[in-house]
Amino acid sequence: MQKQGGTFFIPWEQAFDLGTAQAGGKGWNLARLDRFGFKIPSGGILSTDAYMEFIDCNGLNDDIADMSGRITATNLGDYARELSQLEEKIRSGLIPQAVIDEISAALQNLELVDKAIAVRSSASAEDSSTASFAGIHESFLNVRGLENILAAIKGCYASLWSPRAVAYRRRMKLDDNEVLPAVVLLEMVEAQAAGVGFTCDPQTGRRDLLVINANFGLGESVVNGAVEPDTYYLDNRAWSALPGLLERNTGGKQGFTRPAEDGGTQFIFSDELSSRPVLSDEEIEKLGLLLMRVFESLGECEHQQDVEWAYDGRDFFLLQARPVTALPEYTFAALKNRQTIWSNGNYRDALPMVISPLQRRLLKALIDTIQYAQFPANGYRMPEGFQFSRFFNGRLYCNTSALQWVYYDCNGSLPDGFNDFWGGHQPQIEINDPDPFAGEVGRERQNRMMGMMNLVMEAAAYAPRIFAEVPRSAEAVAGTGFAQLPDWEFADKYIELGGIVRKYCEKFTFLAGVGSMPVVSLLQKLYEYFGSRAFKILNGLMVGGQAGITSADHGYRLLEMAELARRDEAAVRYLTTAAFNPFLWDEALPESSPFKQAFRAFIEDYGHRGVYELDIINPRWKEDPTYLLDTIKDTMDTASLGNLRAQQEVQFERTWQEVAEAVPPDVLEEISRGIKESQEGAAVREMTKSVLVMAMGPYRLMAQELGKRLCQQGLIKEPDDVFFCSWSDLFSILHKEWSGDGLKALVDFRKLSRKQKEALPAPDIICGEKPVFSEPVGQGSKGCLQGVAAATGRASGIARLIAQPSEGNRLQPGEILVAPSTDPAWTPLFLKAAAVVMETGGFLSHGAIVAREYGIPAVVNVAGVMRIIRDGQEIAVDGDEGTVGSKGITWTNPSQRE
Numbered sequence: 001m002q003k004q005g006g007t008f009f010i011p012w013e014q015a016f017d018l019g020t021a022q023a024g025g026k027g028w029n030l031a032r033l034d035r036f037g038f039k040i041p042s043g044g045i046l047s048t049d050a051y052m053e054f055i056d057c058n059g060l061n062d063d064i065a066d067m068s069g070r071i072t073a074t075n076l077g078d079y080a081r082e083l084s085q086l087e088e089k090i091r092s093g094l095i096p097q098a099v100i101d102e103i104s105a106a107l108q109n110l111e112l113v114d115k116a117i118a119v120r121s122s123a124s125a126e127d128s129s130t131a132s133f134a135g136i137h138e139s140f141l142n143v144r145g146l147e148n149i150l151a152a153i154k155g156c157y158a159s160l161w162s163p164r165a166v167a168y169r170r171r172m173k174l175d176d177n178e179v180l181p182a183v184v185l186l187e188m189v190e191a192q193a194a195g196v197g198f199t200c201d202p203q204t205g206r207r208d209l210l211v212i213n214a215n216f217g218l219g220e221s222v223v224n225g226a227v228e229p230d231t232y233y234l235d236n237r238a239w240s241a242l243p244g245l246l247e248r249n250t251g252g253k254q255g256f257t258r259p260a261e262d263g264g265t266q267f268i269f270s271d272e273l274s275s276r277p278v279l280s281d282e283e284i285e286k287l288g289l290l291l292m293r294v295f296e297s298l299g300e301c302e303h304q305q306d307v308e309w310a311y312d313g314r315d316f317f318l319l320q321a322r323p324v325t326a327l328p329e330y331t332f333a334a335l336k337n338r339q340t341i342w343s344n345g346n347y348r349d350a351l352p353m354v355i356s357p358l359q360r361r362l363l364k365a366l367i368d369t370i371q372y373a374q375f376p377a378n379g380y381r382m383p384e385g386f387q388f389s390r391f392f393n394g395r396l397y398c399n400t401s402a403l404q405w406v407y408y409d410c411n412g413s414l415p416d417g418f419n420d421f422w423g424g425h426q427p428q429i430e431i432n433d434p435d436p437f438a439g440e441v442g443r444e445r446q447n448r449m450m451g452m453m454n455l456v457m458e459a460a461a462y463a464p465r466i467f468a469e470v471p472r473s474a475e476a477v478a479g480t481g482f483a484q485l486p487d488w489e490f491a492d493k494y495i496e497l498g499g500i501v502r503k504y505c506e507k508f509t510f511l512a513g514v515g516s517m518p519v520v521s522l523l524q525k526l527y528e529y530f531g532s533r534a535f536k537i538l539n540g541l542m543v544g545g546q547a548g549i550t551s552a553d554h555g556y557r558l559l560e561m562a563e564l565a566r567r568d569e570a571a572v573r574y575l576t577t578a579a580f581n582p583f584l585w586d587e588a589l590p591e592s593s594p595f596k597q598a599f600r601a602f603i604e605d606y607g608h609r610g611v612y613e614l615d616i617i618n619p620r621w622k623e624d625p626t627y628l629l630d631t632i633k634d635t636m637d638t639a640s641l642g643n644l645r646a647q648q649e650v651q652f653e654r655t656w657q658e659v660a661e662a663v664p665p666d667v668l669e670e671i672s673r674g675i676k677e678s679q680e681g682a683a684v685r686e687m688t689k690s691v692l693v694m695a696m697g698p699y700r701l702m703a704q705e706l707g708k709r710l711c712q713q714g715l716i717k718e719p720d721d722v723f724f725c726s727w728s729d730l731f732s733i734l735h736k737e738w739s740g741d742g743l744k745a746l747v748d749f750r751k752l753s754r755k756q757k758e759a760l761p762a763p764d765i766i767c768g769e770k771p772v773f774s775e776p777v778g779q780g781s782k783g784c785l786q787g788v789a790a791a792t793g794r795a796s797g798i799a800r801l802i803a804q805p806s807e808g809n810r811l812q813p814g815e816i817l818v819a820p821s822t823d824p825a826w827t828p829l830f831l832k833a834a835a836v837v838m839e840t841g842g843f844l845s846h847g848a849i850v851a852r853e854y855g856i857p858a859v860v861n862v863a864g865v866m867r868i869i870r871d872g873q874e875i876a877v878d879g880d881e882g883t884v885g886s887k888g889i890t891w892t893n894p895s896q897r898e
Contacts, residue, residue, distance in 0.1 A: 345424015
């Protein structure tokens with residue numbers, strides 16, 4: 001059974017393409033590390049085909065098939081003797097000459113003939129995200145000479161059939177044929193120190209820490225638990241350029257492991273080294289940065305990594321990297337042993353996309369800070385370092401189990417209604433508490449709720465100052481640009497900007513709350529007089545408030561410019577020419593053009609924004625105005641701000657008349673103040689995000705400058721490839737810790753991975769690790785889809801399914817926009833739509849706020865709507881009842897579509 005198209009011995013470069021089936025888990029991970037520029041020892045992999053060749057040549061196929069078929073998880077003890085005999089047959093077998101010849105040639109080519117070798121098992125299912133096989137299969141250290149290497153290889157093969165290995169496979173429900181052994185051969189590092197590093201805390205499950213275990217000599221004493229090693233804890237949050245050392249615990253280190261003269265290893269007892277730290281602070285942080293690169297390269301910010309390392313006094317070598325399995329869930333005590341529910345509900349408004357590699361950790365840190373900071377600021381004790389967010393297939397999800405719990409435990413808010421305001425289709429957690437404000441605990445919750453209100457009121461007062469200071473501080477970091485900045489100063493700028501953004505994120509919830517509190521208060525007042533119709537009345541009262549809602553103003557200004565362009569001959573020529581180039585608007589339009597002057601002012605005010613603007617891979621409008629100019633072109637013939645204002649006035653007056661007839665005059669005055677406060681609050685809420693985007697602008701500028709430099713140095717192919725690097729990659733290069741060799745391959749891998757993830761459907765929720773797509777919710781006999789009534793009115797028309805704003809040219813005036821979610825980049829599309837339907841989103845989401853302001857009927861948080869409605873289908877949207885229907889169709893699940 002000769003291997004076709006290759007050899008039995010696989011060098012690292014070839015193993016990368018062959019994957020785990022040929023190289024095994026350990027071997028393939030080492031090949032990936034090598035491809036991506038990490039320093040690993042010289043060596044290669046004896047493929048799984050070599051094992052099959054060995055088994056075939058020694059006539060062991062029938063023995064293995066018989067043993068595999070008879071042993072189960074319950075009768076394993078009955079076959080101990082037979083398994084021992086099979087192991088012995090393997091150890092005494094003969095490795096085929098063709099395999100021996102390839103091993104011998106490889107050792108010669110790699111100049112390893114006279115050097116000490118590590119011979120390590122690398123099973124095909126080993127070191128995966130579901131099965132680590134840690135300590136299950138044999139490995140042999142300090143092996144010298146071909147005969148000893150061959151014996152060690154057979155020892156690795158035999159260990160596949162030890163009772164321990166068979167029991168593990170049965171427990172993990174892995175078929176024996178799924179676990180074929182490859183063998184890694186690599187040069188022994190002359191280690192002064194070695195150990196294991198984790199990109200999390202494997203004991204507690206905390207994801208904000210790096211944990212390093214270290215001892216002198218070889219890492220065997222750390223891996224097998226022979227000593228109490230040094231343990232170092234580092235902060236791995238993305239605000240800093242480098243992981244910072246938080247704590248070092250010097251272990252007892254009763255001794256160390258070193259190579260034995262006659263092969264193998266020996267443990268040397270020693271008291272001399274026990275009180276000495278194994279690594280210096282500088283070395284620890286250098287290793288921490290290396291671990292972060294592994295997490296972002298192999299783990300893609302989703303899978304925590306367990307890394308074996310060795311240090312020769314000059315360089316750190318990586319000997320193994322694998323996902324951490326069975327990581328404890330770090331959560332609130334009350335949620336222990338409950339399944340965690342992750343949702344993209346609220347996150348999907350601004351972050352529906354697969355996040356770029358450069359932005360992943362930074363964006364997660366930003367969102368986690370926003371979520372976390374609101375609770376300790378109000379006196380509530382949070383689990384230290386708790387993170388609400390995680391990535392799943394490149395997209396960000398929130399731990400809504402924890403969020404629902406902490407809202408309850410901190411402020412007394414029960415999960416009822418959580419989805420209507422937060423958005424998403426997650427189940428409510430069970431809380432058996434009829435009165436969260438009873439007793440001493442209840443009084444504490446009530447105090448914290450009042451404290452939250454006070455913090456929001458304070459935010460309302462200081463919002464104008466913060467909205468001015470934060471962009472000014474961020475602009476000061478950027479200065480006149482980064483072109484003249486020395487490489488080594490980028491870290492300082494990054495840290496300075498991180499401090500500004502982090503502090504702003506700590507205030508974010510309270511600033512956003514300025515838009516929530518008055519709405520809730522007004523809703524409660526309206527409920528006294530209108531009961532269940534209060535939402536409809538509120539929506540009608542919020543139409544056309546003209547309170548300076550920045551994301552709504554985008555649309556108003558674009559509508560004005562479309563009208564202006566229609567009357568501007570130069571603008572008409574520019575926008576309608578066959579050679580229209582959106583990047584040449586400044587050159588193509590004369591200074592006398594009123595449209596040009598208006599567009600220039602728009603860019604000055606809103607040019608910092610963009611489509612899916614929280615990911616800095618996406619260009620800002622001032623860099624690429626294509627989307628804006630295309631929107632103006634599409635609406636130029638029909639735009640009428642006057643008509644929109646007239647419609648808004650009619651809607652508001654009709655609702656106000658209804659209110660005036662139902663409530664006393666003194667209450668009417670209170671409601672009038674509530675409307676004004678709610679509209680002003682909505683303006684603050686929307687400005688909160690706009691300022692965040694301004695603050696993040698220098699990150700993109702830094703990245704663009706570094707992209708130019710790396711491209712000039714030949715480390716990446718084009719400047720924009722920098723967005724497929726990570727900040728840990730960049731700082732490793734800038735600090736001369738890495739030459740950048742392998743970065744091109746890493747960028748290519750990340751581009752492919754991102755494309756593959758973008759093609760995957762995004763589940764609405766993840767139950768533990770199981771993705772779930774929400775089913776539609778019907779409303780009684782009407783057969784309508786039920787969502788949240790977000791903006792008043794009714795409309796019928798053609799449904800146009802728009803997956804992202806760049807497809808907006810497909811939406812024609814008078815059609816109904818059906819979208820997965822919306823952020824400010826969608827605002828121009830609202831002006832063409834007769835109504836808006838969204839798959840996610842809450843009552844205070846961006847889409848709901850803007851639709852209410854414009855007076856466009858809107859229903860949000862309609863489960864499964866993008867899978868149920870067909871593009872071009874005629875539908876009816878009821879923004880008063882929160883339903884979406886279609887004549888003659890009862891929608892209950894996607895399989896019942898007409």
